[in-house]
Amino acid sequence: MSVFNKYMQTSQGKLFADKYCNVTPGENVSCILCGSPQAKEWYRMGDFISKICRRCGCRYVSPRFNDAQLDAHYSEDLFTKSKDYEGVRHNMLDENERARKRSDMKEEIRTTIERCPDGGKVLDIGCQTGIYLQALPASIEKYGIERSRWAAEHTRKITGAGIRTGKVEDGYFEQGFFDVINMSYVVEHLQHPPVIIKKIVSWLKPQGTLIISVPNFDSFCAKVFREFYRLVEPRQHLFLTTPASLRYLLDQMGVKIEKIYYPYFGTSYCRFSEQFRLLTNMIRRICLPVLLKINKVPEIPRLISPAFYGNIMTVIARKR
Numbered sequence: 001m002s003v004f005n006k007y008m009q010t011s012q013g014k015l016f017a018d019k020y021c022n023v024t025p026g027e028n029v030s031c032i033l034c035g036s037p038q039a040k041e042w043y044r045m046g047d048f049i050s051k052i053c054r055r056c057g058c059r060y061v062s063p064r065f066n067d068a069q070l071d072a073h074y075s076e077d078l079f080t081k082s083k084d085y086e087g088v089r090h091n092m093l094d095e096n097e098r099a100r101k102r103s104d105m106k107e108e109i110r111t112t113i114e115r116c117p118d119g120g121k122v123l124d125i126g127c128q129t130g131i132y133l134q135a136l137p138a139s140i141e142k143y144g145i146e147r148s149r150w151a152a153e154h155t156r157k158i159t160g161a162g163i164r165t166g167k168v169e170d171g172y173f174e175q176g177f178f179d180v181i182n183m184s185y186v187v188e189h190l191q192h193p194p195v196i197i198k199k200i201v202s203w204l205k206p207q208g209t210l211i212i213s214v215p216n217f218d219s220f221c222a223k224v225f226r227e228f229y230r231l232v233e234p235r236q237h238l239f240l241t242t243p244a245s246l247r248y249l250l251d252q253m254g255v256k257i258e259k260i261y262y263p264y265f266g267t268s269y270c271r272f273s274e275q276f277r278l279l280t281n282m283i284r285r286i287c288l289p290v291l292l293k294i295n296k297v298p299e300i301p302r303l304i305s306p307a308f309y310g311n312i313m314t315v316i317a318r319k320r
């Protein structure tokens with residue numbers, strides 16, 4: 001049995017067991033970028049398996065939730081109920097929390113303002129409670145797509161943007177309509193990334209800018225912590241994005257990556273206490289097989305990877 005599945009059976013691992021053992025993922029998939037069925041196992045969490053494609057190197061989850069399971073999962077109130085591994089509840093309506101998020105998104109906001117002329121059009125896919133759209137000047141015409149009805153309504157109210165409620169899969173805009181399209185933490189959730197990205201790119205003007213922020217599953221923490229990397233979530237993170245897989249995907253869509261940022265230094269996450277925790281948690285993670293054997297089972301906050309440089313990446317790309 002894998003070390004993660006052993007950990008899930010301990011009292012400390014109950015949180016993971018509640019998440020990953022109560023349901024069986026309903027579908028097997030081939031590589032979500034190139035379609036190849038040839039893959040090697042990276043690690044497993046319950047019945048969910050993270051795989052690496054032998055043909056294109058893409059990392060993805062299979063078996064994974066099917067449509068019905070995903071719908072049920074997303075219908076839970078993820079905006080108000082979600083707590084992080086340290087037990088902190090994040091309220092996306094709290095002004096301090098919003099200011100912090102806005103500051104973490106400063107590259108996205110700066111690039112958008114720089115590249116969008118007055119009267120230009122911006123689309124935020126997965127706009128949540130409107131933190132990004134709210135930060136843009138009134139001279140920009142704002143649009144959004146948001147799955148949660150409640151969050152869509154909130155964003156409409158505070159930004160005056162044209163928000164469509166629903167999945168990006170069902171979205172429709174004219175070809176070449178937007179100057180800038182932003183997608184923050186959306187791409188890793190996509191079931192069929194090539195199909196969706198192709199559609200989104202068609203909405204961009206020639207030379208239009210695509211901004212994508214995603215977890216990086218090729219980061220130092222992803223490699224060292226594996227299943228205990230804090231951005232692993234096999235129920236909803238289906239495409240385990242890396243700089244190489246994004247480049248592979250966007251290249252095929254006629255979009256050229258111009259810059260990749262790894263926001264960390266200068267953000268609220270960059271703290272000495274967290275860097276110290278990284279070191280101690282890393283030692284526990286490496287020694288976990290031994291710790292389990294001698295029954296010294298670490299609690300999740302003392303085992304999970306803290307925020308660190310490289311975990312998150314923001315890609316600035318331009319349509320050819």
Ligand SMILES: [Zn+2]
Nearest residue numbers: 031034053056
């Ligand atoms: Zn592949």
